Amino acid sequence: MSREAAAQQLRTATAAIIEAYRAGLGRLGSPLVSREDIWRQCRHQAQNIVAECAQALEAGKYAEPPGVGEYTRLLGAHRVVQQVPVSESVRAVEVLWQAMQGAIGQAVAAVRPEERLAATQTVGAAFRASTGSRLYQGIRGYEEARQPLGQPLGQPLAAETAERSAEAPAHEQVLDLLTLRERQILEAVRDGLTNRLIGRRLEISEATVKRHLHNAYRKLGASSRVQALNKAFPAGI
Known part of the structure; x- marks a missing residue:
């Protein structure tokens, strides 16, 4: 099977991944699934991350879509209003990665044997880049929203x-x-x-x-x- 077909297989598994992701967050008692509006934002991010991993699998490299940083920074600021600790985003990344493992394994298994290692590394690198960028921008937005006007960024309240x-x-x-x-x-x-x-x-x-x-x-x-x-x-x- 070609990389294109493998990527499409990963995209097709998105719904099952999101279902497993939500269940994993629920088991942890995460506030990310406590309200429908918060979960809707979380689900949107997760769907985009899966899509970016699939695109990287198809292209052989990761490319960040435009606008991701700005959106995630605003979302980080909104987490302050929602009273969702920033540590929940860190936990969510690990939960999503675990939820993706089965689908990634099936997609990579469909690639030619000599390309499987490279395909696995590509998806892993894409996931780290995609989530790392979002965490960085989200944290910036979160910290900026928590600081009173005139107080240096990063100084505790x-x-x-x-x-x-x-x-x-x-x-x-x-x-x-x-x-x-x-x-x-x-x-x-x-x-x-x-x-x-x-x-x-x-x-x-x-x-x-x-x-x-x-x-x-x-x-x-x-x-x-x-x-x-x-x-x-x-x-x-």
């Missing part, structure tokens, strides 16, 4: 700082297990950054980011970003 201080004792017991660098990286993961963007923020290599994440997972008894966030930052702290 006074009320938020007080709230975190009140919750610090139990929270710190978990974070005390981690080194400063591991803690910084998990905080960046909570902010929705990909490994590549974390490396840029901290001026370290992506491989070093992965090594610190692996160590943090081991200390927290976690096997994924979602589990690590849940243990290091309970209740979305």
Whole structure:
């Protein structure tokens, strides 16, 4: 089967992927499925991500469609109004990837054997690029919407700082297990950054980011970003 036919097979599976995606979010108790208007936006993003992965599979490379950054930045700002924590976007990416695995496997299996590895890598790279771009722009919109006029971007709000201080004792017991660098990286993961963007923020290599994440997972008894966030930052702290 050609790459074009494989890509079409992935597109055909979109409805089943979205159904599995919603079920996965529901099992986590995610607020992204708590209201129809929020879920409608989330579903729209997920459908576009699947479509972009299919297009990359067909073309052999990923190309970001125009307007994605602007839309996602506005959506990130809207999440503040909806009172949906930014960490939910990070969890949603992992849930969507898991929901896509079966369809990706079937599509890639239909490609000629000698092209399957390259096809798998293409889809994986497209997913990372598509979701990474959205997370970055969404986080920017979210942070901008939360800052009072005149306050530098990224500076915590006074009320938020007080709230975190009140919750610090139990929270710190978990974070005390981690080194400063591991803690910084998990905080960046909570902010929705990909490994590549974390490396840029901290001026370290992506491989070093992965090594610190692996160590943090081991200390927290976690096997994924979602589990690590849940243990290091309970209740979305």
